[in-house]
Amino acid sequence: MKTSMIRLDIQGFGLLELRHFVSDFSGTLAEDGLLLPGIREKLRELSEHLTVHVITSDTFGKAREELRGVTCRIQVLEGHRHLTQKETYIASLGSDTVVALGNGNNDAGMLRAARLGICVCLKEGCAVKALTASAILVRSPIDAIDLLLNPKRLTATLRM
Numbered sequence: 001m002k003t004s005m006i007r008l009d010i011q012g013f014g015l016l017e018l019r020h021f022v023s024d025f026s027g028t029l030a031e032d033g034l035l036l037p038g039i040r041e042k043l044r045e046l047s048e049h050l051t052v053h054v055i056t057s058d059t060f061g062k063a064r065e066e067l068r069g070v071t072c073r074i075q076v077l078e079g080h081r082h083l084t085q086k087e088t089y090i091a092s093l094g095s096d097t098v099v100a101l102g103n104g105n106n107d108a109g110m111l112r113a114a115r116l117g118i119c120v121c122l123k124e125g126c127a128v129k130a131l132t133a134s135a136i137l138v139r140s141p142i143d144a145i146d147l148l149l150n151p152k153r154l155t156a157t158l159r160m
Contacts, residue, residue, distance in 0.1 A: 004049045005097075008151050012160025013135075016115060020093045021046055021148065024086075024102040025056035025063045027124035029141050033060025036122075040070055042145040047071040050099070050148070055089050057082050057106060086110040101144050108133040118144045
């Protein structure tokens with residue numbers, strides 16, 4: 001079990017004691033089922049600081065294959081109610097210790113439940129519900145991970 005964390009006390013936003021990074025896969029870390037360039041390395045770097053989780057509906061059926069070699073926990077959702085399943089997953093980790101990354105309607109619950117929700121907008125776009133459930137919007141998952149690896153960027157964005 002990962003014992004590292006990212007700890008920040010941000011004026012007006014409060015204390016962050018993050019232990020888990022939970023991300024959607026399709027449209028967030030990957031486009032058309034293929035991991036975006038540079039993501040594998042960034043996830044490896046981030047896994048030195050946080051436990052990395054990928055929770056996905058796996059629209060293209062390639063998540064496990066694409067994430068092979070990345071230190072992360074992969075949860076492929078089944079059945080229906082993926083929004084609720086993702087939100088429940090965040091709660092099981094301890095919501096206050098989670099930063100979540102997503103873009104779709106089915107990510108809105110986890111983005112809202114996490115201590116820090118980050119919405120990413122790639123070619124697939126981002127759902128308005130995901131955007132309004134988030135504290136930050138980024139242009140790429142690399143930008144999101146870099147916020148965590150360079151915490152002063154988080155402070156600059158979130159302080160009041």
